[in-house]
Amino acid sequence: MTEHKIRVLVAKPGLDGHDRGAKVVARALRDAGMEVIYTGLRQTPEMIAEAALQEDVDVVGLSVLSGAHMALMPRVMELLKANGQTHVKLFIGGIIPDEDLRLLKEMGVAGVYGPGASTDEIVRDIKHAVAG
C-alpha cells in the first residue's frame, strides 16, 4: 500500500494563450510532491470536467487571464457536480478583481490567487484543503 498522492489538474480555460503562470504553478506543485496533470491551452469547461473525472483528481486549478472567470468557474463547478465529483477542491489564479474574489469564495472556490502570489502559499493551501 502506498501513500495517497495529491493529484491536481491544471487547466487553462478560455481563449487567452498565456500559460506561463500555469506552468510555474504546475512545476511548484510537482516540487511539492504532487502529481500534476497538465492539459494545456484553450480548454472548454466540458473538457476540464471530463479530464478531472478520468484522472480522478483531488484538485482542479484553473488559470484565467482573460477576465472570463465569472463565466467559466461556475460552469466548471456545475459540470463537476453533475459528474458526482463534489469532493474536488477548486483553485483559480489569474487577473481577478477584488469584487470577484469575494464572489468566487462564496461560490465555494477554495483559493484565489492574483499576480505575485507565492507558490509556497498555493502549495500550503492545497495540502490543507485536501486534508479536509
Added chain:
Amino acid sequence: MTLSSSILNGDRLSLARLLTQVENDLPEGRASLAELFPHTGRAHLIGVTGAPGTGKSSLVNQLTLYYRKQEDKRVAIVAVDPSSPFTGGAVLGDRVRMRDLAGDAGVFIRSMASRGSLGGLAQATAGIVQVFDAAGYDVVMIETVGAGQSEVDIAKLAHTTIVVEAPGLGDDIQAIKAGILEIADILVINKADRPGVENTEKSLKSMLDMAHPVRHVFQHHGKMEAVEVPSAPVYNSWIPPIQRTISTEGMGIAEVADAIARHLAHLRESGDWTARERARLEVELEALLQDALVDRFRAAFPQKQYDEIVESVVGRNISPWEAVTMLMSGRLK
C-alpha cells in the same frame, strides 16, 4: 453495489475511482481486481514506446482517432510519465497532445506517474490495464515514459509493441545495439518530413535484415549476384514493418493501424497470442510474488537488526553478498 459491478455496467466515475485504488495498491482495489479478472483477456493491448519527443502521444492521439472513426472501437489510453526521483512529484503532460479526443465517451485517458519504477511503466500499470480490459475497452494503448535504451517492460505487458523513432537521433550503431529496438513489433519513423529520414529508415532496415535475412540481389563489379538466405531455423515469422508517419498531420496513420491489425492476425494464427498471454501473466505473477515475499520477509525481520546489517555493509565490515547470506540464513553475527 461494489465498484466492480458498476464498472461492468459502464459507470465512468466508478472506473476512475477504482483506477486510483489500484494505483495506490489499496485493499479495496485488490478485491475489485480479483472480481474483474475473469472479465479480462479480450482487449488488444498496444504498447507505444520510444525516446522523449519522438511523438508517442501524438501517434496515440491519431491512432485513437482512427479507431474511433474507422472501426468504432472503444479505446482506453494509459499514459505514463516520470516521477521526480527527489520529490516524488510529477507533471503528466500527455493529455496536451490528445485534445482531439475530448468529448468522446468511447475514449478514456488516464495519466500515471512512474513512481520510482525504472522499466518505462509504473508498478501498477498492469493492474490499470486489467481494469480497462474488464470495463470492455476493445483497445488499450499504453504509452511509456520517454524511453532510453533499456526500458523494455512494455514488451512484457503489451500484445503489440510499437517503437517510435524520429530522424536524426543517432547513427547506425544505435540500430544494432540490444534493447529497445529488439522489442518492436512495428517500427514507426515519425516526423518523416524532417531531414535524415532516409538514413534512419536505412539503418533500421539493415538492423532488421540482420535479424531476419532475406534473399538479396545486387550488382557487384558489374555483375548481378545474389546472396541466398542461409537455411537457418526461422525464429519468428513476423518481420517488423517500418512505417513512416507525420502524426501531427495524420499521415501514415491508416498504414500503422493496418500493420497493427496484421500483427494481431499473426498473433492469433501463429499461436503467439496464447504464448504471449501466458508469458505476460507469468511475469506479472512473478513481480507480485517478489513484492509479497520481500514485504513478508521485512515484516518478520526485526528492523533494528536489519539496520545493524546495513551499518556493517556501510562500514565495509561485510560485503552486500555476505549481508544477504546472513539475512537469508537468519544467522547474525
